[in-house]
Amino acid sequence: MKRFLWLCLLAVFPSVSMAQWYVGQASYPIGNDDYNDVRKLVVEKAIENASLQASSFISIENTVRDGILTSSQSNVLSQHHISEIVILNESIEGGKLTINLKVSLESKSNCIEDRYLKQLIVAQFPLLTPSQASAGDISNLPFHIGSRFKNELTHQPNVFVEEMIPQMVYKPITTMDTINLETIQGISEALNSQYQSQYLVFGYIRDISLYNEKKSSLLVDTVYPKRNFTIKVFMYDRISNSILLEEEYHGEGGWSFDSYSRVDLANSLFWRSEYGKTIVNTLFKVSQEINQTLKCEATKAIVINRDDAYITINIGKLHGVAKGDIFQHIKLKNITLANSVLSTLMPPDEPIHLEVVQVSNKISLLKVPKHLDKNGMNQHQIDLYDVVTTVEF
Numbered sequence: 001m002k003r004f005l006w007l008c009l010l011a012v013f014p015s016v017s018m019a020q021w022y023v024g025q026a027s028y029p030i031g032n033d034d035y036n037d038v039r040k041l042v043v044e045k046a047i048e049n050a051s052l053q054a055s056s057f058i059s060i061e062n063t064v065r066d067g068i069l070t071s072s073q074s075n076v077l078s079q080h081h082i083s084e085i086v087i088l089n090e091s092i093e094g095g096k097l098t099i100n101l102k103v104s105l106e107s108k109s110n111c112i113e114d115r116y117l118k119q120l121i122v123a124q125f126p127l128l129t130p131s132q133a134s135a136g137d138i139s140n141l142p143f144h145i146g147s148r149f150k151n152e153l154t155h156q157p158n159v160f161v162e163e164m165i166p167q168m169v170y171k172p173i174t175t176m177d178t179i180n181l182e183t184i185q186g187i188s189e190a191l192n193s194q195y196q197s198q199y200l201v202f203g204y205i206r207d208i209s210l211y212n213e214k215k216s217s218l219l220v221d222t223v224y225p226k227r228n229f230t231i232k233v234f235m236y237d238r239i240s241n242s243i244l245l246e247e248e249y250h251g252e253g254g255w256s257f258d259s260y261s262r263v264d265l266a267n268s269l270f271w272r273s274e275y276g277k278t279i280v281n282t283l284f285k286v287s288q289e290i291n292q293t294l295k296c297e298a299t300k301a302i303v304i305n306r307d308d309a310y311i312t313i314n315i316g317k318l319h320g321v322a323k324g325d326i327f328q329h330i331k332l333k334n335i336t337l338a339n340s341v342l343s344t345l346m347p348p349d350e351p352i353h354l355e356v357v358q359v360s361n362k363i364s365l366l367k368v369p370k371h372l373d374k375n376g377m378n379q380h381q382i383d384l385y386d387v388v389t390t391v392e393f
Helices: 001-012 034-052 128-135 141-154 181-190 270-274 274-295
Strands: 019-029 080-091 095-105 118-124 159-168 197-207 210-216 220-235 244-252 299-308 310-313 326-336 341-345 353-359 364-367 387-389
Touching: 019 181, 034 080, 034 095, 118 274, 141 159, 141 274, 159 274, 181 210, 197 244, 210 299, 220 274, 244 274, 270 274
Parallel strands: 118 159, 118 197
Antiparallel strands: 019 095, 080 095, 197 220, 210 220, 220 244, 299 310, 299 387, 310 364, 326 341, 326 353, 326 387, 353 364
16 A cells, blocks of 8 residues: 555656765865865866766756856756755865865756747846946946847757847845845736746846956965956746746956956957856856756646637747647636735646647647537636646646
């Protein structure tokens, strides 16, 4: 009986990720190199060492937490992602820095994936402190960041970018401000007539301040101008009215430009500079994390029209939908709580499945198959703005 119950639980929760700890170690000679640079390299190598025990290289771009790592050339993806890193100890002996750490790896091998692209829109990313742009006169940096961020997302395998919208969704007064879901929902609803995407990606650029890094040697102290790049990113699910991702990403790079002259951000020389590459690498990390987050999300589409013959949904060929595909109907219900209203997706008591009978680039026509709707009543239960999905809940 216990074995039967365990199998039932596995069937009900097929997408539960299992985390396991792995220990890694790495050493590297310090020499005349900057200690912080060596430490970052050793941490990265120790993570790779731990990941080998899971029979797979980890994508280091997905392991930026609390500033432990800022960049890497390791791009090999795996069936695991890092949920936590703990430094056990670090020591210097014989001129070498040695670090022991443990890494919690979550397996994604059981995640439910479908072949459809997840559709999103990207809002403008304002600069939290505009005065920080005075060095180099880079006040138009947010425009370039938005454009490059859109391009990075477009190249992700699980993402379909509908549009980079001209609106700014959120700009806090201070970094201590928190977002208000009601405000975000109101902005999202105002976009409904123009955009069909399920997800809204927005945020702000928190820090682009300039500072001097001092490196000391036996004979001389050298000062290197450097610049921060910190961006706060949110991903909002417009169907469930929830924040799916909230994360801050940080990078820093050498500033090789005259701070008293305007820097040409349209010139490739800027983007090939150390600071330009820092921005590009950071945006790549953000795009990868968004892609990985959406990878295991069930595709959901909105019913945008209904008549006696067909149910029309807001995804089509561009998202991977094909004639003959099957979707399941779920109801969007509002549950009144003490001080708020909770919007939640509820499947009907008896599942209603619909088949795609016609498909164009951005919409599809669905119909309940006759053998599943002999009295013709199932399709009439589906209302405007209800949701269809590929996964049974």
